[in-house]
Amino acid sequence: MNPADHLMGNWKKNIIFFLTSQTISLFGSSIVQYAIFWYITLATQSGAMMTIYIICGFIPTFILSPLSGVWADRYNRKLLIILSDAMIALVTLMLAVVFLMGYDAIWLLFVISAVRAVGTGIQTPAVGAVLPQIVPKKMLTKVNGINGSLQSLITLLSPMVSAALLTTASIEMIFFVDVITAVVAILILLVFFHVQVHEKASKKQITSYFNDMKQGLSYIRTHGFLKRFFLFFAIFFVLIAPAAFLTPLQVSRSFGSEVWRLTAIEVAYSVGMILGGGIIASWRGFANKVHTMVFSSLVMGACTFALGTIPVFWIYLLFMAVFGVVMPIFNTPATVLLQEKVEENYLGRIFGVFGMISTSMMPIGMLVFGPIADVIKIEWLLVGTGFLIFVLGIFLGRSKVLLKAGSPA
Template identity: 65%
Template sequence: MNNADRSIQSAPKEQWRRNIVLFLSSQTISLFGSSLVQYAIMWYITLNTKSGIMMTLYILCGFIPTFLLSPVAGVWADRYNRKVLIMLADGMIAMSTLVMAILFLFGYKEAWLLFAIAAIRALGSGVQTPAVGAILPQIVPADRLTKVNGINGSIQAVIMFVSPIVSAALLTIATIEAIFFIDVVTAAIAILTLLLYFRIPSHPKASDQPSTSYFNDLKEGLAYIGRQAYLKSFFKFMAVFFILMAPAAFLTPLQVTRSFGDEVWRLTAIEIAFSVGMMAGGGLIAAWGGFRNKVHTMTLATVLMGVCTFLLGIVPVFWIYLAFMALFGVAMPAFNTPTMTMIQEKVDENYMGRIFGVFSMISTSMMPIGMLIFGPIADAVDIEWLLIGTGVLILFLSIFLGRNQPLLEAGKPAVQESSASS
C-alpha cells in the first residue's frame, strides 16, 4: 500500500467523503461553464461561416494541443501538486476566455481568435485530464473508486445533456460574450473551492526534488508501460477501439440527415437519447458496481457497443434507432468506469499521471484518425455499411478483450469490499 492509500485509509470516513463532494462539485461547475462555451463557439462558427473547413479547423485546434501536451502533462501530474495543476489549468482556460470576451466586446470577432481560444482551452484540458485521473485515488478509498467513478460519469452525462440546451437558450436571449463571462465565473468558483476548502496532501513524489529531466521521466513512464503486460494490451485495444468508434461517434448525425430526414429535431433527439442513456448507465454502474472482474464489465459494454453500432446500420425506423442510441449511451459508462478504476487501482502511484497522460493522448487522437479513414469513405459508401462493418469488428475486438489473460488478471478486485468503509 502506498503513502496515499495509507493516508486515505487512516482518515475519518467523513473527511474523504467531504473531499470528494468538494472536488466533484468544483469540477462539475467548471465543466458546465466550459461546455456552454464549447457549444456556443461551435454554433457561432456554424451560423456565421457555414463552412465545413472552418468547423474542421476548429475541431483540429481542439484536439491537437491536447494530444501533443498529454504525455508531458502526465509527467507534471507525477512531479507536482495535482490540485495546483488543476487550478492552474482552470485559470489558464478562464483567462483566455476572459480575453476573448473583452476582444469580442470591442468588435474583434475574427475566426482565428476562436481557433486560438480552442487551442488554449485544449492545452488546459491536456494538463487537467491526467491530474484529475491521478488525484482521485488520493481522495477515494480503493473499494469506493468504482462507485465514485460511476457517479462522476453520471454527472458528466448530465452536463452533456443540459449544456447544449442551455447554451442554445442563452444564445437566443444574450450575446456570445455573455456566455464567455459565465465560463469565467464558473472557473473562478471552481478554483476558489479547491483553494479554500479542498484539503489534501501532495502525493509523495511531488515532495521530492526532481533528479531527472522531463524526457527521462517520460521514458520511464513508457518503460513502465512496457513492463506491464496488461497496460500494453489495454492501450493497443484502446487505439483500435477508438478508431472503430469513429463512424458511430461522428457520422451518425450525417446518416440521420441522409436516411431519416434533415429536420433539426432529429439531430437533437439522437443527442438527447445518447445523453439520457449515459445518465442511466452512470447511475447503474454506480449502484451495481459491475462484475467482480472489471474486464468482464468492460467486455460486456464492448459487446453492447458493437451490437448497437451494427444495429444503427440496419434499423429502418427512427424511433427504434433512438432506442439503440440510448442503449449505446448506457454502455459508455459501463466501459469507462471500470477502465478508470482498473488504472487507478493497479498503476503505481509514482507513474499514475504519466499513464493517464498516455491514455488521454490515445483517447483524443484515435477517433479523429478514424475520421480521416472513414470520413472520405462516407462520401462514396453508405454510412450504414460503415456502421455494420465497424460493429462487427468491435464484436471481434471484444473477444480479444474478454480472453486476454494479463487484462483479466489486472481486472480482479484490488481490495476486498468492506462494510467498514461504507
Template identity: 65%
Template sequence: MISDSLIALSTLILAMLFLIGYDALWLLFVVSAVRALGTGVQTPAVGAFLPQLVPGDKLTKANATYGSLQSLVMLASPMLSGALMTMAPIETIFFIDVVTAAIAVSILLLFLKAPVHAKALDKQEISYFDDMRKGFAYIKNHDYVKTFFLFVAIFMILAAPVAFLTPLQVTRSFGNDVWRLTAIEITFSIGMMAGGVMMASWGGFKNRVYTMVLANLATGVCTFALGIIPVFWLYLVVMGMIGIAMPVFNTPSTVLLQEKVEENYLGRVFGVFGMITSSMMPLGMLVFGPIADVIEIEWLLIGTGVLLVVQSLIMLGNKVLIKAGSPLPQAQAEAEE
C-alpha cells in the same frame, strides 16, 4: 486549479477582445487550442487524483458518479448556452464561463484539503521530457498496460462511425429535420447518465475486464443494429443503449489503471491514456469519413459492429488482460466484508 485558471484566462482575453470589436475567427481557434491544452492537463490529473481522495473499494462508484455528472453537463450546457444566446451577446456567455470557472477554482482552493502524494514529497528536479520518457518506459515494461491501451485504441477507432457518422446517417436515411438530430444527441446523453448511475449502484463484475467486455460487446451489437434498423424510434432506443454502454466501458477502464498502476506513474499513464482516447476517434474519422461518401454508412456500422463483437471475444481470451482485471486481494477482502 492551474489548468482551469488557464482555460478561464484565455476565455477572459477572448471576451475582452470581442468587446472592443476584435472578433477575428482565428482567435476562436487559438483559444480553443489553449482550452484543449488545459483540458489535456486537467483530465489525467483528475484521474490520478481520485485515488488520493477515495478508498479503493469506492473508486468505481466515484468514477461512475463523476462520469454521470459530466454527461449531465454535456447535455445541459448546450441547451443553456443556446437559450442564453437568444437573450445576450456571445461576450456575456464568455464572461459567464469565466465566472463559473472562478467559482470552481475557489471551491477547490478553500474547501478541498488534498493529501500530498508520495512523489511530490521527494526532492527532485522537474524534467518534463525525462518524466515523459519514464512514463512511456513504465508502459512498455508492463504488458497489461500495453495490452489495455491497444484494446482501448482499437475500440475508439471502431467506435468512430457510431460517434460521428450517425447524424449524417439520420439526415440521409430518415430526414434532415432538426428534431431528429437533437433527439439522437439527447437520447445518447441520457443513456450515458443512466449508464453512470447503473455503474455507481452495480459496480460491475469483480473482474473489471469482464465489465469492459460486456460494454464492448453491447456497443458492437448495437452498432450493427443501427446499420439495419429502418424505424427511427427504434433507432433512438438503440442509440440510448450505446450511451448506457459507454460508462460501463469507461468506468472500469479508469478504475483498472487507478488500482494497478503505481502511484508515482499514475499521472503520466493517465496522460498517455488521455492522448489515446482523444486522438483515436479523429484518426478513425480520417479513414471512415471519406469512405462514407463512397460506401453507405449503414454498411460501415454493420462492419465496425461485427469487428467490435470480434474484439470482445479476443479480449475475453486474453490472459494478460483477464489477470489484470482481477480484483486486488485487499479490495476483494473489503468487498466481502
C-alpha cells in the same frame, strides 16, 4: 493520526467538493464551447472554418498529454488543476474584453480553442491521478460512475443552455459565464478540497522531464497488461468513430433531415449515458473489471451493428440509448483498473498516454471512415465496425493478462 489517513476518513465530504468543483467548471466550459462552435457556424457558414476550429481544439491536447502526464507526477496535482482552470478563465476574460472593444475576428476563436485545449490537456491526467489519493479503492467505481453521470448530464444540458443564451445574449456575455464558473470552481478547491501532495511531488526532482517520460514508457513496457490495454483502446476508439460521428449524417440521409431527429439521437444517447453512470455506480460491475468491459463492448458492437440495419427511427433511437447506457459501464471499470493497478507516482504519466490515445484515435478513425462515407453507405460502415467491435470484445475476454489485471485484489 497520519494526515493522509485523516483525509481518507473524510473522503466523502472531500469528494463532494471535488466533484462539485469539476462539474461547475465543466458546465461553464461546455456552454462556451458550444456557443463558439455555433457562432463560427452562423458567422462563416464554412465547413473549412469548422474543421480548423475542431483541429485547434484537438491537436494541443494530443501533443501535450504525454508531457502533462509527467507534470501530474512531478507536481502538486491539486495546484495543476487550479492553474489550468485559471489559465482558461484568464484567456477567456481577455477574449471577452477584446470582443467588447469591437475586435471580433474569427481567428481569435481559433486561438481560444487551442488555449482551452492546452488547459484540458494539463488538467485531465491530474484529475485521473488525484482521485485514487482521496477515494478508497473499493469506492473508486462508484465515484467514477457518479462523475460519469454528472458529465453526461452536462453534455445533455449545456447545448440547450448555450442555445438559449446565444439567442438572448451576446457572445461576449457568454464568455463571462466560463470566467464566473471557473472562479467558483477554483474557490471551492482552494477553500474546501484537501489532498496530500503525493510522494514523488513532495520530493526534490532529480530526473529531467525527458527521463520521467522515458520512465513512464518503460513502466508501460514492463507491465504487460498496460501494453494490451492501450492497444485494445486504440483499436476500439478507431472502430467507434462511425457510431460517434457519422450517425447524424446517416439519420439525415436515411430518415430525414428534420432538426428534431438530430436532437432526438443526441438526447437518447445522453440520457442513456446518465442512466449508465448511475447503473455502474450502484452495481459496480462484475468482480473482474475486464468482464464488465467485455460485456459492455459486446453490447456496443451489437448496438452499432443494429444502427446499420434498423429501418424504423424509434427503434433506432432505442439502440442509440442502449449504446449510451453501456458506454459508462465500459469506461468506468477501465479508468478504475488504471487507478487501482498503476503505482501512484506513475498515475499521471499513464493517464497522459491514455488521454493521448482517447483524443487521437477517433479523429484518426474519421480520417479513414469520413471519406469512405461519401462512397459507401454509412449503414454498411456501422455493420462492419459493429461486427469488428464485437470480435474485439471477444478477444478482450480471452486475454489472460488483462483478465488477471482485472481480477479483484
